Amino acid sequence: MNRYEDPLALVDVTLFTIQDGRLSLLLATRKNAQEPYCGALALPGGTIHTDEDEDAQDAARRVVRTKLGIDPPYLEQLYTFSGRTRDPRRWSLSVAYYSLVPEQVLEETPIEGLEFVPADAIPGLPFDHNAIAAMAIARLRSKSTYSSLLTFLLPPEFTIPELHAVYEQVTGSTTNIAAFRKKVLDEGMIEPTGQRRKGGQHRAPDLYRRRGTGLQELKRTI
Amino acid sequence: MNRYEDPLALVDVTLFTIQDGRLSLLLATRKNAQEPYCGALALPGGTIHTDEDEDAQDAARRVVRTKLGIDPPYLEQLYTFSGRTRDPRRWSLSVAYYSLVPEQVLEETPIEGLEFVPADAIPGLPFDHNAIAAMAIARLRSKSTYSSLLTFLLPPEFTIPELHAVYEQVTGSTTNIAAFRKKVLDEGMIEPTGQRRKGGQHRAPDLYRRRGTGLQELKRTI
DNA sequence: TTAATAGTGTCTGTGAGACAATATCAG
DNA sequence: CTGATATTGTCTCACAGACACTATTAA
Numbered sequence: 122m123n124r125y126e127d128p129l130a131l132v133d134v135t136l137f138t139i140q141d142g143r144l145s146l147l148l149a150t151r152k153n154a155q156e157p158y159c160g161a162l163a164l165p166g167g168t169i170h171t172d173e174d175e176d177a178q179d180a181a182r183r184v185v186r187t188k189l190g191i192d193p194p195y196l197e198q199l200y201t202f203s204g205r206t207r208d209p210r211r212w213s214l215s216v217a218y219y220s221l222v223p224e225q226v227l228e229e230t231p232i233e234g235l236e237f238v239p240a241d242a243i244p245g246l247p248f249d250h251n252a253i254a255a256m257a258i259a260r261l262r263s264k265s266t267y268s269s270l271l272t273f274l275l276p277p278e279f280t281i282p283e284l285h286a287v288y289e290q291v292t293g294s295t296t297n298i299a300a301f302r303k304k305v306l307d308e309g310m311i312e313p314t315g316q317r318r319k320g321g322q323h324r325a326p327d328l329y330r331r332r333g334t335g336l337q338e339l340k341r342t343i
Numbered sequence: 344m345n346r347y348e349d350p351l352a353l354v355d356v357t358l359f360t361i362q363d364g365r366l367s368l369l370l371a372t373r374k375n376a377q378e379p380y381c382g383a384l385a386l387p388g389g390t391i392h393t394d395e396d397e398d399a400q401d402a403a404r405r406v407v408r409t410k411l412g413i414d415p416p417y418l419e420q421l422y423t424f425s426g427r428t429r430d431p432r433r434w435s436l437s438v439a440y441y442s443l444v445p446e447q448v449l450e451e452t453p454i455e456g457l458e459f460v461p462a463d464a465i466p467g468l469p470f471d472h473n474a475i476a477a478m479a480i481a482r483l484r485s486k487s488t489y490s491s492l493l494t495f496l497l498p499p500e501f502t503i504p505e506l507h508a509v510y511e512q513v514t515g516s517t518t519n520i521a522a523f524r525k526k527v528l529d530e531g532m533i534e535p536t537g538q539r540r541k542g543g544q545h546r547a548p549d550l551y552r553r554r555g556t557g558l559q560e561l562k563r564t565i
Numbered sequence: 566t567t568a569a570t571a572g573t574g575t576c577t578g579t580g581a582g583a584c585a586a587t588a589t590c591a592g
Numbered sequence: 593c594t595g596a597t598a599t600t601g602t603c604t605c606a607c608a609g610a611c612a613c614t615a616t617t618a619a
Contacts, residue, residue, distance in 0.1 A: 125393045127349035130436055169425075171347045171434035176426035201423040201438050203391075204398035212393040214352055214436070216423050282598075300582045302599075307580090317589095323597040324589035504571070522609045524572075529607090539616095545570040546616035 128203070129213035132180045133166030133250065135257035136193070136220040138227055139274055143239045144261075144291050146254060148246070149188055150234035157209050158247035162236060164254065166215065181218040188235060189227065193220040195273035195336070199257055207249050215248075219257040221273035265291050269310035269337040278314055280326035281305070310337040350425070351435035354402045355388030355472065357421070357479035358411075358442045360449055361496055365461045366483075366513050368476060370468070371410055372456035379431050380469040384458060386476065388437065403440040410457060411449065415442040417495035417558070421479055429471045437470075441479040443495035487513050491532035491559040500536055502548035503527070532559040 136147040149165040151158055165188050167180075174180040178196065185193045196218055203214040238244065240258050243251065264270045271287050272279065284305065285298045305311060312332045317325035331337075358369040370384040377389070387410050389402075396402040400418065407415045418440055425436040460466065462480050465473065486492045493509050494501065506527065507520045527533060534554045539547035553559075 125390065128352045128391060128393055130350045130352065168347065169350060169434075169436075171350055171427070177423060177436060178425075198422060200420060201399060203400075203438065205393070212391075214391075214399060214438070216425065216436070297583065299584080299599080304581070321597080322591055324599080326598055519610065521573080521611080526608070543570080544618060546572080548571055
């Protein structure tokens, strides 16, 4: 039926977290079995396993689970990269995903062959992985301004100053926190837990949680 | 190397135009050679030809060229739909695109087995094509509000009232044209040609063109 | 001149953003 | 109390949107 050679079908994941206060992403050393570029640092990924993966998102989830031992709290399709020459093996097609994970979740995770690098200091990567990572960062920056996306980089309960710090780190903007507080509160994407964070040196900040389980988005008007 | 059966690699295109003042999209009758669902109306698409297509976008462009005989003025990747059961043949992966074409371009095109249906009256389609079309419509609606996207549904020179009519047709909003005019003009996405459209019954409207060759997008602030 | 459509100017409400003032914590 | 951080309140500016007014066309 199909007269043409099938493309190689892959998934790749750009997994973000906060490390030492900086937006960082996960790179993995490619194993010996993983030709080509084995031994090199790259975005975690691999071929779709049509016998066990229900769909591409499922394949991406498996990749994260295999590397980190956790199910990613947030995982969204980014873009599909394709072409004759992007992979030396053959015509290939990689469905790219990006994921957000709070740093607290990663503390008890195996770091075998894994490395987190700051998003503004990504080394040269094989394939078109630098382009994938760049698009993931752009998407994250953009979506941070009109959704509850950044709450997925924080633990279930967090404070406005914490969210503001992540916002500044990701977007590079330096708006004052009072305006930021008002905006996120009357957008209604987060809600107060009624508790405060005790134990700090100073005034205890109010705790909030994401409203609803999934991502909240704002709509534009005209 | 690859122990798993390769997925079927496809592209599908949701091609929008304006017909009789309504947002419409293209459906094509699947040919006899096109198992499964041959004879049914579906989104135009097909397998990626790894021997002639440079990448998936190229494959989508070929699909449009084959059906309509034209290179689509606007073609953008939408989403990749995948899974074990979405195609009866086998585990499949379809990179979906959407395209915008002015109705004037389609006037001298072969209509062999082609049909345009209003976007709010799409019949039942095979595969997950209804989900693809729904996402394409949602993307078009959303992006219409903050980009020059809708100008690709109009000829190279157009008037503000024409653009406004398309805007209302696509988004369903009914904002008054004065506000719309001011917004699109100081966004700077279109520019006056200096000419007016002669021959109407009433005051001749100013003509505009898209500024730049490609899509213009607005950025949000916070 | 009239009817119909196109384009411009003015007013208002909303919300981002800056800044000041108040509140709360530990020492 | 003091110093540091958190939160709230006030003011301003930008802009979407409504509406009224002016402009242009053909009959």
